[in-house]
Amino acid sequence: MSTPTLKRTLTPALLWGLGVGYVISGMYFGWNLGLEKGGVYGMAIATFFVIILYTCFSFSYAELACAIPKAGGAYDYAEKAFKKDLGFIAGIAQIIEFVFAPPAIAIAIGTYFNLAFPQIPVIAGAIMVYLFFTALNIYGVKAAAGFELAVTILAVGELLLFAGLTLPHFSTTQFVHNAFPHGWAGAFAALPFAIWFFLGIEGVANVAEESLNPQKDIVKGFGWAILTLVILCLLVFIASIGVGGWENIVYLKNGESSDSPLPLALGKLFSPDHVYYKLLIGIGLFGLIASFHGLLLASGRASFEFGKIGNAPKLLGAIHRKFQTPANALICNAVLGIIIVCTGRTAEIIVLSVFGAVTLYIISMLSLIRLRKNEPTLTRPFRVPFYPFTPIIALVLAILSLTALCYYNAFLAILYFGLLTIFYLAFKLFKR
DSSP: OOOOOOOOOBOHHHHHHHHHHHHTHHHHTTTTHHHHHHHHHHHHHHHHHHHHHHHHHHHHHHHHHHHSOOTTTHHHHHHHHHOHHHHHHHHHHHHHHHHHHHHHHHHHHHHHHHHHOTTSOHHHHHHHHHHHHHHHHHHOHHHHHHHHHHHHHHHHHHHHHHHHHHGGGOOHHHHHTTOOTTHHHHHHHTHHHHHHTTTTGGGGGGGGGGBSSHHHHHHHHHHHHHHHHHHHHHHHHHHHHHHHOGGGGTBOTTSOBOSOHHHHHHTTTSOTTSHHHHHHHHHHHHHHHHHHHHHHHHHHHHHHHHHHTTSSOGGGGOOOTTTOSOHHHHHHHHHHHHHHHTTOOHHHHHHHHHHHHHHHHHHHHHHHHHHHHHOTTSOOSSOOTTTTHHHHHHHHHHHHHHHHHHHHOHHHHHHHHHHHHHHHHHHHHHHO
């Protein structure tokens, strides 16, 4: 009996849907917590540099994805460039990113459900979506990606509607009120939340093995996705703050931080009973679901690859014979995700996910530079423009982001690097 393999079913349109879908929840929540750190100007400065980071990174990463189209993503690139040890660290960082990001989104989904149906507790709603979308991903990648494309289109449309409703009420006075409360230090502290705007775009590379023509389609998916996301980021940032000031979309009436900034902004214009407000809540869920569902898909592939090559229990590397999907990896990630959801600590979960992402970006850019030097004959259907400046810019900004993360989140930095160390020591012990 032949060994089951991943199906090649993904078109450029589906890849665009996945690329935007992985990220689009960052427009709906999470980023607003950076305003608490840096105010409007601090968050704007952080977002400006993060846009440069992701633009340079995405096209650099596309070269790696086209040259080495495997489900392991950053692990496969680092393993080829630096051998197994650094490859393992890149893979673990990627898994941490993809395991911690969905719980933060699930909590936000639970919050939106709670706004519409107060009888459903936030954590209960989050667990429900984990169970449903894990099952959908096990069922099949084409069905999952098709669903992702549909909800992503709805989510993009909803953000455009939100901008259309709020921008006519934009107030410069409200926008610049208390705009730079902590100076440049606030801009550095806001970096992880600016990264949350775009975190997850690299997940496109993890489905490279399942695209119809990886060498041509991956770069299209990255390119159009990053352009779409930059436009949406700018619209949401300006429109939501300009209605009532940044404090309005960060703090609830009881003084606690909010996971639903867009409803808070729209609440300045319309009552909760208004059709536009209800529409935002209803369609807004699609944006959160698109990212949650897409990141579940990418995290399953990353964990699957680790199991397949023996860096994690072999059970994770099994493919379901009927559905041809990494069912065991998806179930394992869901169990871990539900445990993380139960902590309810959205800001800390986001920061840990960003730690994994930034580590991945640094190692991936180093891998690209090393492979260009050591393997000049490697087939590269797409070459990043303006090499070596493009990956170097992404590398420098990623190192700056990691430095800021460690400085402003010392405890979480110790926790994150502690996890990396434990996994690495276990890897060396069991591999030996």
